[in-house]
Amino acid sequence: MKKVIMSGDEAVARGAWEAGVSLAAAYPGTPSTEILENMSLYKDDVYCMWASNEKVAAEVAIGASIGGVRSIASMKHVGMNVAADPIFSAAYTGVNGGLVIVTADDPGCHSSQNEQDNRLYAPHAKLGMLEPSDSQECKDFAAAAFEISEKFDTIMLLRMTTRVCHSKSIVELGERGEAVVYPYESIPTKYTMLPVNARKRHVIREEKIKEMEEYSYTSPLNKIEYNDSKIGVVTSGISYMHAKEAFGDSVSYLKFGITYPLSAKLIREFCGKMDKIYIVEEGEPYLENAVKALGFNCLGKDVVTCQGELDAEIIRRAFGIEESGESTEKCALTAPDRPPVLCAGCPHRGFYYSLGKHKKDLVAVGDIGCYSLGASAPFFGFDIGICMGSGFSSAIGLAKALEAQKDKRKVFGMLGDSTFFHSGITGLVDAVHSKANVCLCILDNSITAMTGHQDNPGTSKDVMGYEVPSIQITDIIKATGISDKNVRVVDPVDQKEIDSAIEAAIKSDGVFIIVSRRPCVLIKEVARANAGAHCVIDADKCVGCKLCMKVACPAMAFENGKAVIADPDGCTACGLCAQMCKVNAITKAGE
Amino acid sequence: MTTNILLTGVGGQGTILTTKILSAGLVELGYDVKMSEIHGMSQRGGTVNTQLRYGDKVYAPNIGLGEADIIVAFEKVEALRALPYLKKGGKIVMDDREIYSMPVLTGAQSYPHEAAEELKKAVGDVLVVSASKIAESIGNIRAQNICLLGALTESLKLNGIDWEALIASMVPPKTVDVNLQAFRAGVKAVQGR
Numbered sequence: 001m002k003k004v005i006m007s008g009d010e011a012v013a014r015g016a017w018e019a020g021v022s023l024a025a026a027y028p029g030t031p032s033t034e035i036l037e038n039m040s041l042y043k044d045d046v047y048c049m050w051a052s053n054e055k056v057a058a059e060v061a062i063g064a065s066i067g068g069v070r071s072i073a074s075m076k077h078v079g080m081n082v083a084a085d086p087i088f089s090a091a092y093t094g095v096n097g098g099l100v101i102v103t104a105d106d107p108g109c110h111s112s113q114n115e116q117d118n119r120l121y122a123p124h125a126k127l128g129m130l131e132p133s134d135s136q137e138c139k140d141f142a143a144a145a146f147e148i149s150e151k152f153d154t155i156m157l158l159r160m161t162t163r164v165c166h167s168k169s170i171v172e173l174g175e176r177g178e179a180v181v182y183p184y185e186s187i188p189t190k191y192t193m194l195p196v197n198a199r200k201r202h203v204i205r206e207e208k209i210k211e212m213e214e215y216s217y218t219s220p221l222n223k224i225e226y227n228d229s230k231i232g233v234v235t236s237g238i239s240y241m242h243a244k245e246a247f248g249d250s251v252s253y254l255k256f257g258i259t260y261p262l263s264a265k266l267i268r269e270f271c272g273k274m275d276k277i278y279i280v281e282e283g284e285p286y287l288e289n290a291v292k293a294l295g296f297n298c299l300g301k302d303v304v305t306c307q308g309e310l311d312a313e314i315i316r317r318a319f320g321i322e323e324s325g326e327s328t329e330k331c332a333l334t335a336p337d338r339p340p341v342l343c344a345g346c347p348h349r350g351f352y353y354s355l356g357k358h359k360k361d362l363v364a365v366g367d368i369g370c371y372s373l374g375a376s377a378p379f380f381g382f383d384i385g386i387c388m389g390s391g392f393s394s395a396i397g398l399a400k401a402l403e404a405q406k407d408k409r410k411v412f413g414m415l416g417d418s419t420f421f422h423s424g425i426t427g428l429v430d431a432v433h434s435k436a437n438v439c440l441c442i443l444d445n446s447i448t449a450m451t452g453h454q455d456n457p458g459t460s461k462d463v464m465g466y467e468v469p470s471i472q473i474t475d476i477i478k479a480t481g482i483s484d485k486n487v488r489v490v491d492p493v494d495q496k497e498i499d500s501a502i503e504a505a506i507k508s509d510g511v512f513i514i515v516s517r518r519p520c521v522l523i524k525e526v527a528r529a530n531a532g533a534h535c536v537i538d539a540d541k542c543v544g545c546k547l548c549m550k551v552a553c554p555a556m557a558f559e560n561g562k563a564v565i566a567d568p569d570g571c572t573a574c575g576l577c578a579q580m581c582k583v584n585a586i587t588k589a590g591e
Numbered sequence: 592m593t594t595n596i597l598l599t600g601v602g603g604q605g606t607i608l609t610t611k612i613l614s615a616g617l618v619e620l621g622y623d624v625k626m627s628e629i630h631g632m633s634q635r636g637g638t639v640n641t642q643l644r645y646g647d648k649v650y651a652p653n654i655g656l657g658e659a660d661i662i663v664a665f666e667k668v669e670a671l672r673a674l675p676y677l678k679k680g681g682k683i684v685m686d687d688r689e690i691y692s693m694p695v696l697t698g699a700q701s702y703p704h705e706a707a708e709e710l711k712k713a714v715g716d717v718l719v720v721s722a723s724k725i726a727e728s729i730g731n732i733r734a735q736n737i738c739l740l741g742a743l744t745e746s747l748k749l750n751g752i753d754w755e756a757l758i759a760s761m762v763p764p765k766t767v768d769v770n771l772q773a774f775r776a777g778v779k780a781v782q783g784r
């Protein structure tokens with residue numbers, strides 16, 4: 001069979017496809033996004049959809065499973081919080097066609113707001129769990145997960161981490177199996193979680209977990225490597241790879257592929273033979289607690305941090321073995337920071353610049369998306385940013401708190417178009433319903449930009465490339481019954497327009513809404529239309545006042561006392577800088 | 592024996608495509624290969640690191656501090672930033688191109704133009720290849736990455752496969768010519784030393 005180099009995400013998609021999956025749903029989120037993107041390569045065999053959020057994705061997959069086909073829902077770790085409600089109850093109903101939920105955790109917060117360890121969901125919700133450690137295992141485990149799901153009538157959690165999702169290694173490809181389809185049967189006692197049914201299903205669930213633990217004991221997905229019996233390492237996922245780098249063949253390994261239910265028999269058998277036991281795992285002491293609960297002394301989180309990612313060097317240091325590398329001499333210089341920034345031409349820039357002019361009259365709550373970049377220098381656009389959707393809902397609470405203190409400032413809540421569909425609509429409805437004194441802003445760049453340009457309910461294509469109806473944000477706003485005079489749709493690059501909207505919002509009582517609308521400059525069609533367009537600065541006219549530099553555009557620089565368009569390829573001629581110039585030195589090239 | 596390569600640059604410079612081509616070549620040469628790339632926020636003009644490890648059998652995909660045999664930097668200060676990853680006796684291949692970050696553009700921080708010279712003092716083996724200038728003279732500065740790939744494959748003496756055919760199959764069709772020229776220029780830049 002053909003061998004190729006693949007990322008873990010690609011391999012999960014491949015494994016699910018080979019296993020005869022028929023439906024895949026997801027909401028984007030690093031590092032899980034590429035699973036559905038790659039799944040859509042198989043769109044002739046698999047129906048693929050970007051759901052408006054993770055709860056919807058999980059529920060769609062649950063419906064498909066009960067309907068009798070193999071289905072998969074993928075999400076980043078925090079997405080699993082959003083999807084937890086259906087997952088906890090569907091854990092009781094069990095499946096018809098195999099059902100796999102992929103959680104992609106992000107130790108080290110490479111692109112996330114926390115480092116939660118979703119392995120803890122498996123015992124909590126009573127899901128089976130597999131943890132691959134490289135791309136080959138991603139493919140094999142994804143396929144195995146469907147088998148186990150059907151065998152034990154259980155939802156399977158496929159737990160990955162950033163280094164597994166985004167690392168590439170060699171994978172041996174297989175063929176597409178037949179789509180696995182079971183007839184749909186109406187069994188309300190199994191699939192309707194009324195208390196009377198749920199109680200019984202819970203009993204069955206506990207029995208199934210016991211059976212799975214038996215299965216786990218003999219499963220080839222768990223591996224024991226006996227070398228020396230002085231030290232035994234218990235590990236799983238990417239941590240196994242780091243442990244192998246650090247210890248090589250000098251120790252024995254118990255590597256769990258099935259991390260829920262953990263086979264107690266396997267732990268006893270392995271640990272009973274070892275003089276000392278080390279637990280190597282990122283995040284929480286998940287394996288460690290299981291080993292300790294069986295009465296074994298072991299060394300784990302006392303020496304290995306629960307923060308960030310592990311690597312071989314960290315493990316060597318933690319367990320006191322010789323370090324391999326020795327850094328070279330230090331260089332006397334330090335590199336200037338290179339934080340990510342809003343792109344040249346980004347519509348969010350105009351919004352934040354205008355917001356900054358009105359700071360003394362408002363307090364702002366942000367959200368997660370490219371517009372999160374407006375929280376840092378030089379805009380410092382908002383004070384609070386928690387999770388998707390909270391840009392609107394936490395603004396309601398903040399407004400009530402400020403009102404109680406007679407603080408007259410208007411509370412602004414901001415989120416993007418994808419976030420609006422994800423979990424902003426509920427906050428909008430509640431703001432209107434609770435007469436909150438807020439201005440809710442939708443920074444609509446017509447795409448889910450942060451995670452790499454996925455379609456969302458507002459766009460007119462789906463992930464398979466087909467035309468679909470686009471849902472209008474303004475229609476949803478209208479449906480809340482809010483008066484037209486409290487709604488503005490503006491182009492944020494036009495500072496007069498956006499300034500006037502923000503000023504009207506500050507003066508208003510109750511809910512005001514601003515739809516700040518201009519497409520992301522990285523959308524292919526937009527980039528094509530902008531190709532070659534750029535601004536020029538007349539050096540003779542430029543007085544070096546640096547006003548234009550305040551918009552912090554990465555295409556501009558200040559050289560020899562004058563502003564210049566240093567990167568004309570990056571510049572999109574949006575003209576925001578030109579509006580800043582008091583001496584009309586900036587024009588669009590060719591105008 | 593495992594060789595560890597860290598490629599570092601700024602979002603948009605093509606470090607990820609370079610690593611892809613490099614790893615495909617290494618697979619063809621019969622090595623076990625693992626590569627690790629972190630993307631997400633880094634698209635927005637931040638630092639992008641990709642790590643590649645090859646040998647008979649490779650376990651972990653990423654490289655810890657002090658473990659890189661070679662750093663390939665697509666931008667000058669990124670070489671400086673990545674230095675803690677370099678092994679004692681390791682090598683740096685770098686472009687002396689300067690790309691200013693926002694704190695530099697706004698004047699909040701200054702850019703150390705002398706970084707290449709200072710790095711040469713700290714690390715014995717530093718090879719500066721003006722890949723972006725070479726690529727620009729060939730006709731497209733974006734071929735900088737493939738020029739550096741040429742310099743890297745030549746530095747590591749990774750011969751025995753048809754790199755040019757591989758590049759031709761992996762870069763955008765319209766850019767094949769310019770990329771092949773850039774690759775050859777990168778190889779030549781090393782051979783001359």
Ligand SMILES: Cc1ncc(C[n+]2csc(CCOP(=O)(O)OP(=O)(O)O)c2C)c(N)n1
Pocket residue numbers: 027028029030054076078079082113368369370371388415416417418419420445447448449450451
């Ligand atoms: C629950 C949850 N799911 C997914 C993500 C990942 N994520 C962060 S921002 C974002 C999309 C933002 O898109 P949009 O609101 O349109 O803003 P843009 O980036 O386009 O400005 C996603 C999917 C997350 N942080 N939390």
